[in-house]
Amino acid sequence: MPAHARFRDLIVQHLDAGYNLARWLARDADDAQDVVQDACMRALKYADSLQGNDARAWFLTIVRHAFYDWCKRNRPSEIAHDDGAALDAAIANPAMGPEPSAIRGAETRALSEALSQLPLQYREVIVLRELEELSYKQIARVVDVPVGTVMSRLSRARALLQRSPMLHAIRGQSSGGES
Amino acid sequence: MNCNEAVALVAAHADGEIDRLRGHSLTKHLRGCAQCAEKHEAVLALRRRLHAEIEYHLAPPALKQRLVAALAAAEPSFALKTPSPISRWRWMGAGALAGCAVTVFAWMISTALLDTRARDDLAAEATVAHVRATLGNHLVEVASSDQHTVKPWLSARLDYSPPVRDMAASGFTLVGGRLDYLSGQHVATLVYRYRDHMVDVFVRPRTVASTQPALRTLRGFNVARASGAAFDWIAVSDVSADALSPFVEALAREQ
Numbered sequence: 001m002p003a004h005a006r007f008r009d010l011i012v013q014h015l016d017a018g019y020n021l022a023r024w025l026a027r028d029a030d031d032a033q034d035v036v037q038d039a040c041m042r043a044l045k046y047a048d049s050l051q052g053n054d055a056r057a058w059f060l061t062i063v064r065h066a067f068y069d070w071c072k073r074n075r076p077s078e079i080a081h082d083d084g085a086a087l088d089a090a091i092a093n094p095a096m097g098p099e100p101s102a103i104r105g106a107e108t109r110a111l112s113e114a115l116s117q118l119p120l121q122y123r124e125v126i127v128l129r130e131l132e133e134l135s136y137k138q139i140a141r142v143v144d145v146p147v148g149t150v151m152s153r154l155s156r157a158r159a160l161l162q163r164s165p166m167l168h169a170i171r172g173q174s175s176g177g178e179s
Numbered sequence: 180m181n182c183n184e185a186v187a188l189v190a191a192h193a194d195g196e197i198d199r200l201r202g203h204s205l206t207k208h209l210r211g212c213a214q215c216a217e218k219h220e221a222v223l224a225l226r227r228r229l230h231a232e233i234e235y236h237l238a239p240p241a242l243k244q245r246l247v248a249a250l251a252a253a254e255p256s257f258a259l260k261t262p263s264p265i266s267r268w269r270w271m272g273a274g275a276l277a278g279c280a281v282t283v284f285a286w287m288i289s290t291a292l293l294d295t296r297a298r299d300d301l302a303a304e305a306t307v308a309h310v311r312a313t314l315g316n317h318l319v320e321v322a323s324s325d326q327h328t329v330k331p332w333l334s335a336r337l338d339y340s341p342p343v344r345d346m347a348a349s350g351f352t353l354v355g356g357r358l359d360y361l362s363g364q365h366v367a368t369l370v371y372r373y374r375d376h377m378v379d380v381f382v383r384p385r386t387v388a389s390t391q392p393a394l395r396t397l398r399g400f401n402v403a404r405a406s407g408a409a410f411d412w413i414a415v416s417d418v419s420a421d422a423l424s425p426f427v428e429a430l431a432r433e434q
Contacts, residue, residue, distance in 0.1 A: 008250045008251065011246075012247060012250070015238045015246065016235075016237045016238050018238070019237065019242065020235050020237070023236035024236070029239070032236070033239070033242050036238065036242065036246070037242070037245070040246050040249065041277065044250070044281050044282065050398070111228055111232045115233060126229070129194065130226060130229040130230065130233065131229075131233060131235055136194070151190065151191065154194075161225060162221060
């Protein structure tokens with residue numbers, strides 16, 4: 001039936017976006033593949049929940065769910081630590097992560113490292129906003145929180161990245177430009 | 180605009196998420212306020228760096244291949260075609276099995292979901308009926324291109340006698356009919372073929388004028404409706420709206 005072929009094309013079309021999200025959330029290529037594979041099977045199952053034209057946001061929502069379920073099974077600590085207190089601790093102690101010496105001098109690498117060290121809630125909104133270029137509204141739908149929460153998470157996530165000890169260059173550049 | 184208001188909008192502005200009016204007054208404020216301008220520029224600078232430096236991970240080709248195969252393997256049970264030959268890879272075999280199971284499950288879930296959603300919405304209900312008929316291969320209960328066969332079959336099972344006409348002249352060939360259940364009543368469903376597409380036309384005695392639009396698209400299907408003197412007509416198909424709307428209007432007009 002052409003309807004199914006169309007549906008399959010739709011998934012294939014957004015496979016890269018799904019993999020990119022899974023890859024940034026899981027921070028591991030093999031785990032990301034497992035997540036995306038599971039997500040595709042779920043997408044078939046929930047084909048009828050696709051409404052309107054926003055297939056990408058729809059598929060990303062499924063990938064995200066698949067990731068969180070996978071995470072619960074394989075790295076429960078990562079989700080458990082993603083509550084308010086742990087987030088505050090992460091913000092108060094931005095030195096966590098790889099030793100700065102290992103990445104000093106490799107600026108590109110540094111920003112990637114800083115992003116991958118962000119707590120999950122913050123990492124996902126940055127990936128959805130900056131890499132997938134979703135609107136606030138779409139992100140709200142994918143992450144299933146109100147738009148206001150998307151905005152506050154984005155702003156904290158950005159503050160964390162800007163404050164990251166690995167990335168003094170960002171502040172330097174920005175203040176140099178304007179003052 | 181003061182600094183407090185401006186700070187709250189800086190990020191949204193950098194993200195292109197505020198309306199023009201507020202964007203305009205923010206821009207004005209930023210021109211006169213170095214502090215806020217710096218914050219705005221900091222967000223832009225971070226965005227630029229993220230775009231330039233963060234790797235976008237493309238799905239590995241092997242993964243793509245595997246998933247395309249798995250998705251294709253799930254297709255036969257959707258399409259009710261002959262099953263594909265047993266593949267060389269065990270993974271694909273397993274994928275096909277899983278796919279079939281998933282498809283059956285998906286069908287059950289989706290129709291259940293749609294059922295709840297369809298209440299109060301005739302177009303959605305008609306779409307559900309169409310999808311269920313095509314997936315379950317129960318499109319036609321009386322198969323005939325002869326209107327004089329289809330009409331009596333329907334009349335005998337309903338408390339009304341729907342007009343049945345072959346519309347082959349305009350490309351819609353009558354294939355048969357069946358009974359459906361919409362909005363709590365049995366309705367006649369006429370099944371037409373248009374090129375390779377199946378078209379379901381639901382016919383029921385005219386009720387109060389509908390507030391629904393004449394043409395809607397639900398989950399990729401076009402739903403066109405028209406009312407004649409005595410009957411309401413609802414056509415559901417993946418046929419383009421350009422062909423579907425005139426068809427249903429012609430049915431309603433010439434009953």
